[in-house]
Amino acid sequence: MLLSIGMRPSPHLGLNYILAVRVNVNHCVMDKPRILSGVQPTGTPHLGNYLGAIRNWVIQQTQYDNYFFIADLHAITVPHDPTTLAENTYRLAALYLACGLDLNCTTIFVQSHVSAHAELAWLLNCITPLNWLERMIQFKEKALKQGENVSIGLLDYPVLQAADILLYQADQVPVGEDQKQHLELTRDIAARFNFQYASEEKPILKVPEPLIQTEGARIMSLTDGTRKMSKSDPSELSRINLLDSPDEIRKKIKRCKTDPVRGLAFDDPERPECQNLLTLYQLLSGQTKAAVAADCADMGWGQFKPLLADTVVAALAPIQSKCHELMRDRTHLENVLKTGREQAAAIANTTLAQVRHALGYAPPR
């Protein structure tokens, strides 16, 4: 059952947007497994974020009860620019919608708008052994880049991520491969909390499963096929951002690293760039791996690169134009995020109250 609380014609978009509140006694929603995931509003998302995460959320959204958020508390665990944080947050919300997330089956919200995330992170901090965090690969990699300036927030990043997930009792968490270790830690934290403060028969926190696709789970840098595409790579040429212009996309693909071998093939460990570029082409053109392998087997880079560039430009064009339209209607985005906050907070606060009770806190009156 869907209860629509507002239908507003948008003069800019010429569409009716339905801000729908999903009622949790609704059988459609209740019967579906719940999934939750997020992206940090640091810069513009790139093809790795899209193919490893957002695109999969969109494809699978009718099968799940979906919660997708903008991880703005995580975004300040490394030095950030306060003058762009709010704009990046709205742009990411616009991109979620432009990529195809549908508010009829998906809740979109901002992490910092639901204070339960920070509060549960603190409570979980107090049951998480320090050495669990010190061995996180992403912490070690990011800490190396920060030198003397590593914050407690960076070390604590995975506990906040665990809080994000556990607050919503998520069944599955759709992410790229780089988040696997953080999800294992989330599972360990949930199990430890249940063991210490609940019982096996009546666990308080659901232990979630990772949902990692086989294709696109690790999109690599355009300048080095052995490193993942990343927002923190100092070279802009290493990634294609979702809002790059056609000229920028063509330039980046023209200059991307390749190899001197004639003919293109998947699955050759000696040719990581070839594997990555074929994967981009396959996923963005919507073809099967077998079809791409057959079509490209005899191609040289001179023929393949313009084909890939055209495919990327064509795949991103509708997302970009929709995103630009949405960015012109700030009130609509604010309403989407307000509705999302209300829906998210209702669930998050219920879990938080159970955790507080289990830890022995007197309830606020």
Ligand code: TYM
């Ligand atoms: P972020 O913004 O770094 O990444 C967002 C999503 O993009 C995926 N991803 C990739 N996938 C394939 N190839 C790549 N090169 C690539 N780079 C990034 C990430 O795996 C992720 O799914 N820690 C999260 C944000 C977060 C979160 C959560 C996710 C905070 N709390 C709770 C799930 C559940 C992150 O990596 O953000």
